[in-house]
Amino acid sequence: MYIKKILLAIVGLGLIAAGFFANFVYKAMLKPNTAFNNESAFIFIPTGSNYQYVRNELEPLLNDIEAFxxxxxxxxxxxxIKAGRFEIKKGMSNxxxxxxxxxKNLPIRVSFNNQESLEKLAGRxxxxxxxxxxxLIKAMTDTSFLKANHFTRASALGMYVPNSYEFFWNTSAKDxxxxxxxENKAFWNTSRLDKAKAIGLTPEEVITLASIVHEESKQASELPRIAGVYMNRLKIGMPLQADPTLKFAAYQLPEYQGTVIKRVLNVHKEIDSPYNTYQNRGLPPGLIAMPDITAIxxxxxxxxxxxxxxxxxxxxLGFHKFAKTLSxxxxxxxxxxxxxxxxxxxx
Known part of the structure; x- marks a missing residue:
């Protein structure tokens, strides 16, 4: 009888312990523990973060941080700890x-267009x-990288084809x-390379001319005609005489910093710069801004x-008049x- 009571007591204690354990498992692992009302919340965990950082990010989102x-x-x-962008859905358990x-590091859409310089692209x-x-700017201007891939500091912006791309949030500058x-190599497929060769331009020259065309007009219907004007000038050795290149040259000078040139004047045509296409024949040494794909x-x-x-x-306004003669x-x-x-x- 005494042994039976001991066995029953042990069984009872076991059941109690099992109950406590089951409650712990449910509370710690299976019980919903989100404290927000939206369908989901996102947290961003930087590279090199420790648990305390993650805990601080999670605490406002959870009912019971100790259980977590x-x-x-x-x-x-x-x-x-893993770096990245992560989703926590309403009603999730720990x-x-x-x-x-x-x-479950989730990708994001990274978009950029119309950036005027590598510095502005890096900021974007x-x-x-x-x-x-x-x-980012250090990676973009790395001389070894540029030389190995046949870019210069002046042409480097042309490597970045404006579009939307899928990236992990914790992507490094070099990656x-x-x-x-x-993406640049994929953009310059056989069809585009053949077209560039047919018109006598390299891909870098196409991008440079496209940057001028893009700055001349934002009307997509006009861009091929404007491009045709510049191609006609190039063919006969006529200076491009592109006002956007004068503005670009001016903005490199201290006296034009923070200004907006609305009207190109004769004084601008006297600026000593390889980007002055009134004084220099042919294309400038690099693009003057990031053209969109339509302009390219x-x-x-x-x-x-x-x-x-x-x-x-x-x-x-916004459109242009075209002429065959100077008069x-x-x-x-x-x-x-x-x-x-x-x-x-x-x-």
């Missing part, structure tokens, strides 16, 4: 959360991924650069015509200059 701590320690998550932030990208602008090199393809598929001149249309062009230009004067635009 217990399971994180048991599953050895606290010593195996076990689900740990599985998510341990192995640093707003979207973990890498900061300083590390971003390498991915963009691959407009150069590759430029319109065949006999126009040599164009000027902004005072009656259809016709001068008449159109005078009309536009009168419009600028009427608006009080002197410089």
């Amino acid at each position: 701590d217990a399971l994180a320690k048991q599953k050895e998550y606290i010593t195996h 076990n689900d959360i740990i599985n998510s932030i341990r192995s 990208i640093s707003d979207q991924i973990e890498a900061d602008s300083l590390s 971003f650069r390498e991915r963009m090199l691959k 393809d407009a150069v590759l598929n430029y319109e065949k015509h006999k126009y040599l001149y164009f000027v902004a249309d005072a009656k259809r 016709q062009h001068n008449a159109y230009a005078a009309e536009y200059w009168r419009y600028l004067s009427s608006q009080g635009i002197r410089k």
Whole structure:
């Protein structure tokens, strides 16, 4: 009888212990532990973060951070932190959360276009991924990388084809650069390379001309015609005389920092710069801004015509008037200059 009582007591204690253990397992592993009302929340864990950083990020999102701590320690998550962007869905248990932030790094869409320089591109990208602008510009301007891939400091911006791309948030500056090199090579497929060869330009020259075309107009329907004007000038050895290149040259000078040139004047045509396409024949040494894909393809598929001149249309702002002769062009230009004067635009 005495032994029976002992056995019953042991069984009872075992059941109690099992109950406590079951409650612990449910509370620590299986019980929903989210404290937010949205369908999901995202946390960003930087490279090199420790558990305390992750805990601080999670605490506002959880009902019971201590229960999470217990399971994180048991599953050895606290010593195996992963960097990235992670999703926590409403109603997740601690076990689900740990599985998510341990192995389900989610990609993001990184977008950029119309960046005027590598510095501005670096700033734009640093707003979207973990890498900061300083590390990005260092990677983008690395002389060994540029030389190995046939770019110069002047042409380097042309490597970055504007679009939307999928990246992990914790992508490093060098990994971003390498991915963009691959995207550039994919962009310059056989079809585009053949078209560039057919018009007598290298891909880098196409990008440079496209940057000028893109700065001349934002009307997609006009871009092939504008590209055709510049191609006609190149063919006959006529200077490009592209106003956007004068603005670019001016903005490199201290006296033009922080200014906006609305009207190109004769004084701008005297600027001593390889980007002054009034004084120098042919293309400038590099692009003046990041052209979009529409402008690049407009150069590759430029319109065949006999126009040599164009000027902004005072009656259809945003569009241009095209001319085959200088006298016709001068008449159109005078009309536009009168419009600028009427608006009080002197410089």
